[in-house]
Amino acid sequence: MSKVLMKGNEAIGEAAIRAGCLNYFAYPITPQSEVAEYLSRRMTEVGGVFLQGESEVAVSYMIFGAAACGERVFTTSSSPGISLMSEGISYICGAECPAVFVNIMRGGPGLGGILPSQADYLQATKGIGHGDCRMLVMAPASVQEAVEMVMQAFPLAEKYRNPVMILGDGLIGQMMEPVSFRDDLKVPPTNKDDWATSGMDTRKSTKRNLVKSLYLDPEVLNAHNLKLKAKYDRMRQEEVRYETYNTGGDYRVLIVSYGTMSRVCRSAVDALKARNVETAMVRPQVLFPFPEQAVFDAAAKSSCTHVLSVEMSMGQMVEDIQRSVQGRRPVHWYGKCGGEVPTPEEVMEAVEALLQS
Amino acid sequence: MEAVRLERAVPRYEGVVVIVGAFGSGKTEVALNLAAVSRNAGSRVWIADLDLVNPYFRTREAKAALTRIGVEAVLPPDAYLYADLPILTPLVAGVIQRTEGLVILDVGGNDAGATVLASLADAFAAAAGHGRALHMLMVINPFRPFTDTVAGCRQMRASIEQASRLAVTGIIGNANLMEETRLEDIENGYRFVRAFSKESGLSLEMITVPESLWMQMAPVRFFCPVLPIHRQLVPPWKRPAEFNGGSNPRSFLNKTVVNGE
Known part of the structure; x- marks a missing residue:
């Protein structure tokens, strides 16, 4: 091969x-x-x-x-x-x-x-x-x-x-x-x-x-x-299909992201870990049907206080995440939609701003 | 076996170097790194982004890195940097006619990308008129579709020459699978471009090696100059390599290359 x-x-x-x-x-x-x-x-x-x-x-x-x-x-x-x-x-x-x-x-x-x-x-x-x-x-x-x-x-x-x-x-x-x-x-x-x-x-x-x-x-x-x-x-x-990243231990913020944006988020999760800020990610591989149960389970973890949707849109996935989380956790959005892809540093700043709010 | 120092192995050019090749053969990375190495060796260097067909991953995205090392980038006006239009700035014809230093033209892929060169025929003629050398170098990555056979390379060369109204003068071997490139890929790629060089009569001007593999390469058996590649055009979750600093091309110059042929 x-x-x-x-x-x-x-x-x-x-x-x-x-x-x-x-x-x-x-x-x-x-x-x-x-x-x-x-x-x-x-x-x-x-x-x-x-x-x-x-x-x-x-x-x-x-x-x-x-x-x-x-x-x-x-x-x-x-x-x-x-x-x-x-x-x-x-x-x-x-x-x-x-x-x-x-x-x-x-x-x-x-x-x-x-x-x-x-x-x-x-x-x-x-x-x-x-x-x-x-x-x-x-x-x-x-x-x-x-x-x-x-x-x-x-x-x-x-x-x-x-x-x-x-x-x-x-x-x-x-x-x-x-x-x-x-x-x-x-x-x-x-x-x-x-x-x-x-x-x-x-x-x-x-x-x-x-x-x-x-x-x-x-x-x-x-x-x-x-x-x-x-x-x-x-x-x-x-046909639900998704991937989880760093969901094994405790984390304070759950990121939901898909496509190439999720690769930026993966770098951000790693870099935040090096700063002792634990985050995790669910990456839907199939968007319809949405992995509702996986997002619910990951958000319901007792250490998790916030869910952050990171997308190159003005938060179009937020409603699906909110529906999945069923009000248990606040769902936020970070992203850009002019053609620039957010950098790992920008995602890290968004996570840290959430934790300071 | 004859040992050669890499100072002699790093490619050196004066005049105009036109970088052509198939879509995705790595022309822009080669052009950027050739510009950096040449600048490092003391030449005054201009690089012009002539890619009128590719929408992303173009020379213009490395503008800041080029400025930092003192390479002058000739780009479309800022307002049109992301226009989905084939914009050819008149500055390009001007820079081709400069009388000193090295001018590198980073051309778009295939015959479609090379067509623009035909419209610059007057500028090339003027440059030749005052004795400037013209090198038209074809970048080949045998891990890319359509240039994975010698016949494919022959066809690519013919279509580029026809579209550009210019003759290819040499080959740059750029065998790579990006970060998955292994030493054996470099060696197999070298053999491939040697075969094409032999068949076509075109000189093998250089091959490239990713900077990450460079340190593992001694002793190396290549019969041509080697250009280390510090990758500049990376997706947003990766960092471009620094031309200067920890991975400065200059730091490679003390390495010995063993010529085994």
Whole structure:
């Protein structure tokens, strides 16, 4: 298993190919354009398809079309582009098709800037599209984890017949790290004959499959939404994923942070320990479903007096943490959202200010 | 075996050095460290950020470190430092035509990044007119996709030359896996660029070694100058290495390099 040095965006593209996805539709936008650059070359080498759509709206429906036919398909974009895809994503959820969406977030709102951000947390976890639509949201903290999550995202999308999102900040896309591609993450083909519009002759079947999100009969639509809700509830049961850091002993402040921001926090936890200030961290690896119980348990420790959400957004994760902590501890926020990533020193200052308050 | 002192092994240039290569081959780290070593050796050094394609991790992020060691950085105006636009400041054409010192151009990746060089043809011609040497050096990291084979490097060279309207004159071997780089990676990378050098007829101008590995390297069997890399463009949870101070390139100069070929 030899290593290569890859930019996050390239590694995400390669991971999709390794997962058996040979369909990539996208529209370029900083800071994720290198995925398209990489796959414009690699997809031709492996006999796959890369098609640049005329807009992100078009791309979202190319994804819908390919997914409806039972093809593994994915796209990548950045914040404003994901907003444009939101309609298509809702249709794909409604029609119960598997697909993978990667959002390499930049600062907003509006055109914002091109530097790293985590300000699409609420959009990804609560409001990805109209109607009762949710998607599983995975948040890698390293290029290697991005590779693994992309490879896992395809079987998860197929398991739920629902889109899955990889939510990375701009750094995940732009930074370079050594990575390896594990063969044991290869995704076995899923049987889609029950539902995909892959052609009766292809399937050797006399049953016509129909993929749609239109349900005019109110009772039927209600039943359909109950079915979708059951899938989202199952995700809450089966897909919670998180990592803890320094939670073994006593600590006064619990940090909750995800993505590359959590790596800054990890450095801060270590440096604070050297100053005899004990802190701990819970890092959600999956953001929806949120690791409510893990955050509750870590915050409920008797030594813990404060919970601090550290994010590159204006505190979008705070509500999820408050919901998890259930009022047992005060939940605070520290972060920046202009494109600057807070430094370990700034996180340490935020923790020390809390303890002096 | 002939022992050579590293003073002779550290690369020395006058004139204009244009650093090109594939996306992510490490051009900016090489350019920054070459600037630092050259400044340390007494040259007046200018470095121009010509990366019009990469949005993050560019020379401009090392502006403060460059200023501290007395290297003059030629960057887009502050108001446009983070613009998602290909801005080429006219100062670049001016600095290429300087008549003394070392001018390093840090160019963007692939043919797309090298295209900008074609628009500077008049400045290069003027520099040549007053006798300035032009070195166009291609950085190669064989641990990167698309330049992991000699054929891939050949193709990369051809596309960069076509886009830039300039000929590559030498190779810089920059084999690394960042902090996971091992000595054997350096040695394998050296063999790789030697093979490409032989095949292409391009001179192997230098290889790089991360500063952390430098101390473990004696005796070293390289047939070319070696540039120690003090990594500057790091993610926010890491600190850039100091050009001066504890890990000053000058402190390496007493080390003996054994030439084993």
